[in-house]
Amino acid sequence: MANATSNLFMTFLARSQLGLLMPGLSALHNQRTNGKFSQHFRYATDFISGQENKATVESLSELSVDIKKIRRLKPWVLSKEVTYVKEMASILQKIGADGSSVAYIFECCPEAILRSPTDVSCQRDLWLSICRNEKQLVELIKRFPDSFFAVEHYESQKANVRFFKDLGLKNTIISRLLTSASNIFHNPVEKNKHMIETLQSHYLSLGGSQENMKTWLLKLLSQNPFILLNTSSTVQENLEFLQKNKFTDSEVLCLVSKLKGFIVQLNPATMQNSLLYSKNIFKCTDQELKELILKCPALLYYSVPVLEERLQELLKAGVSVDQVKEAPGVLELSTEIVQHRIKKLNAIGFSLKTGNLEYLNGTKKDFETAYGKIQAKRERPIFNPVAPLNIED
Known part of the structure; x- marks a missing residue:
């Protein structure tokens, strides 16, 4: 009887311990399978607990960095044990970044203080090789700090910069690509x-x-x-x-x-839909459709909903489908741009119902030039060569 009771007690104890252990095992599994969530959770917990790196916060404060902004956007950076605030500030200052620029860069890209000074120095030299001077480099870093501090892709960036230079791309183009299309350099x-x-x-x-x-x-x-x-x-x-x-x-x-x-x-499917839409709307033959596409590739590029929205906006302004067919380039413009230009033309008495839609086309500069000519023509006094002169005695 004693043995039975003992066995029963041991079974109960084992099950209780297993019950206590299972949540822990489950949490461990979740942590491994969902590492990013666990990582962010840990950072959030550290921040809530007030476990910021005091030295980091003090160093950033000395540089007039808005700590509240970092706490709001990326608080986990402040909980890191190892940071390089002073080193990063020194690298930036040596290329001419003033105090406000350094603070702005750290506020926009707090992860900068986690990068290795050696890696960032190499990155600085690489970017400087395609910039006119250090002043331009500082401006690029201010505008694209995330791209600059992506030092983990340094080797790929270096190889691609060399490749594009050998290809014949100018440094101005390479620097623009490196900042606005940085993923290309990560390849x-x-x-x-x-x-x-x-x-x-x-x-x-x-x-x-x-x-x-x-x-x-x-x-x-x-x-x-x-x-x-x-x-x-x-x-x-x-x-x-x-x-x-x-x-x-x-x-x-x-x-x-x-x-x-x-x-x-x-892709072929979207292009096919756009071709069919244009053919039906403009009631044209295959040859006419080809000519329209060559004249205005936007008919091929934009999806049917986009073309539909833009055409409807023109029709609401009193423009006919035939007019659009004669000047299809107007469909390259967004509805906002079309609305703005139509409003300006209406204000000086130019009617699109009878006028040429080509006046709507082109860049902002093209439109302003055309608009100025129309305005000047309408404001010019009409000269009548046979009208009597009014001469005071």
Whole structure:
């Protein structure tokens, strides 16, 4: 009886301990399978508990950094045991960053103080190699601190900078790509090389000349560097789609160039829908549709809902479908831009119902020039050569 009671007690004890252990095991499993959540939770807990690195907070305060902003955006940075506030500030100050610039950079990118000073120094030298001077570098860091402090991609960035220089891209273009399209520089250089070779191959196969290929390619990259984030198979599919729709090789090359490389970011399904929509709306033949597309590639690039919205905005202003067909480039403009330009033209008595839609087209500078001419023409007094002169005696 005693043995039975003892066994019963041991069983109960084991089950109780297992019950206590299971939540812990479950938490451990969740931590391993959801590391990011656990990490953020730990940082949040540290912050709530008030376990900030006092030395870090004091160093940042001495630099007039808004600590409250960091606590609001990325509080976990302040709980890190090892930081390099003074070292990072020194690196920035040596290239000419003043106190307010240093504070602004740390507020926008608090992770900067966690980077290794050695790595950041290497990054500084790399970026400086494509900048005109240190002043420009400081401005770039202020505008794109996250890109600059992505030092974990240093080796890829270095290899890609060298590759693009060898390709013939100017430093101004490379610096713009490095900041606005930094993911391209995170790619292994082999991937970018393969994409460049793909574009060169298609350019030649579509009838482009070897002599003009470099100029064409550099212009394409400067207009749309994100083309390098696509795959060679995507490029192939889209070009084949256009060829199947009776576009000649020279016309396909023209579209690729006019679309600034955005053709590779499309897919056959969306292009097909856009073509059908344009054909139905403008009631045109296949040949007329081709001419419209070549005149305004936006008809191919924008999705049906976007084209629909823009066309409706023009129709509300009293413009006819036939007018849009004559000047399809107006569909490249957003509804906000169209509304603003129509309002300005109406204010000086210019009616789009009878006027030329070409006045709406173009860049802001183009429109302002056209608007100024219309305004000057309407304000100019009419001269009547046979009207009697009023001469005072």
